[in-house]
Amino acid sequence: MKAVQISRFGGPEVLKLVELPTPVPGTGQLLVRIRASGINLADALTRQDRYAVTPPLPAILGAEAAGVVEAIGGNVHGFAIGQRVAVPLFAANSLGAYAEYVAIDAALAVPLPDVISFEQAAALQIxxxxxxxxxxxxxxxxxxxxxxxxxxxxxxxxxxxxxxxxxxxxxxxxxxxxxxxxxxxxxxxxxxxxxxxxxxxxxxxxxxxxxxxxxxxxxxxxxxxxxxxxxxxxxxxxxxxxxxxxxxxxxxxxxxxxxxxxxxxxxFAFQPLLTPESLRSGLAELFDLVLRGELVATVDGKYPLAEASKAHTALEGRGTRGKLILTP
Structure with a gap:
């Protein structure tokens, strides 16, 4: 699979497109083919080693995505191949969304209504x-x-x-x-x-x-x-x-x-407030507001994985409005 990886900390130029093995879902996990990944200021800070946690290198950035279930590990119930899901990796303090595929614990994946786009789902998570x-x-x-x-x-x-x-x-x-x-x-x-x-x-x-x-x-x-x-x-x-x-x-x-x-x-930090139940109910509430036309999730720019460095440059330039998205 293609993924955006950093092997050292620094500016946007350290984001490199690489070819890596596709993950295999373990027990209790889903393999999701990513259709949209969210870009956050935390990603840029992590890239610079200025965030609260320093990831081991090399690292694939990105903590939120949305996509389609590609494979299902053992002891997983309630999901089907081809199902649309939100992928809140941040709920497990995990990274890896700047990629074509990601494995996530099924307990954290959130079913995505058909009328919510993958881009909206990525914008509404963190x-x-x-x-x-x-x-x-x-x-x-x-x-x-x-x-x-x-x-x-x-x-x-x-x-x-x-x-x-x-x-x-x-x-x-x-x-x-x-x-x-x-x-x-x-x-x-x-x-x-x-x-x-x-x-x-x-x-x-x-x-x-x-x-x-x-x-x-x-x-x-x-x-x-x-x-x-x-x-x-x-x-x-x-x-x-x-x-x-x-x-x-x-x-x-x-x-x-x-x-x-x-x-x-x-x-304020929302991470300590998250439980699997509050995660699901919170996202369900946000999705419902979008469905009813009471909330707009603005996507200001979509970039292919190969242009992740350009997306980070735009984010740090502070000229953007709403959300920036990566699309594998």
Whole structure:
């Protein structure tokens, strides 16, 4: 089979198309022919050895995919050859989705409705579940919320889910007017460009001087610090995404602000919240919303395996909207 592999850490150029043996499904496993694989910022960080876990090399990246069951291992029930499935490798802390085939524990594979495309299924896994669980951990109901990186994979879904969950006002934060227009098309009421020096003043203006009640923050660095200062009294800032831990420092001034304004700073990672049951129910909910036309999973670009390095370059250039997909 063809797969994209790294044998050293570095830039997008370390992603190489190679020929490898096709996996054989073991007991309790399915062999899936991949039709679409999701690309995530975590993949780029792993490629650079900047992620929380360093994989042994050589490694095939990618933690989410969708495809068709090609073979079934022993002691597997409830699946058939040719069945369409979502392949959430991340649920087992596994990689290997940048390939034509992958083996996965049958207990983690999720049946895929015929009307959900493979590309949509890939887009709704890591980023869709992250957005869904964020709205559960910090409910936007009746609140003014700011969603930074609102045009990205998580942000574009979070804008829609926050609106659906009853947010009083949804404000998009992004780095360009085009991205803000995209977020508005998904349901954002207003937008602020956090690359501008006066962006927090604009944020106060669109929140009638109070600031947001909840800020979903994944940009890091100065944006995190400025978001914290713009937060409303009694407000909550929820930080998710690996980049934040590398570029944001919390000092005495910020702590005093939290104390005297009765604010809270919350960390979020969806991986520890996953169980086989919550994985299946969460994806089923997201698939159902797409089926009913209440959620759009935007795919901004599709790349063949041979152009994985080009896809990573586009992702890191931060000019994309929604999800990037690899198609074997």
């Amino acid at each position: 980023q869709g579940l992250t957005a869904l669980y964020l709205t559960r951990q910090a409910s936007p109901k009746g609140k003014i919320v700011l969603i930074n990186a609102a045009a990205g994979g998580v942000g574009s879904i979070l804008v829609q889910l926050a609106r659906r969950a009853g947010a009083r006002k949804v404000i998009a934060g992004a780095s360009s007017s085009d991205k803000l227009d995209f977020a508005r098309s998904l349901g954002a009421d207003a937008g602020v460009n956090y690359t501008r020096p006066d962006w927090t003043e604009e944020l106060r203006r669109v929140t009638d001087g109070n600031g947001p009640d909840i800020i979903y923050e994944s940009v890091g660095g100065d944006v995190t610090g400025a978001s914290l200062t713009a937060l409303a009294p009694l407000g909550q800032i929820v930080i998710y995404g690996a980049l934040n831990i590398q570029s944001f420092q919390l000092g005495v001034g910020e702590l005093l602000g939290l104390i005297f304004k009765n604010q809270s700073l919350t960390g």
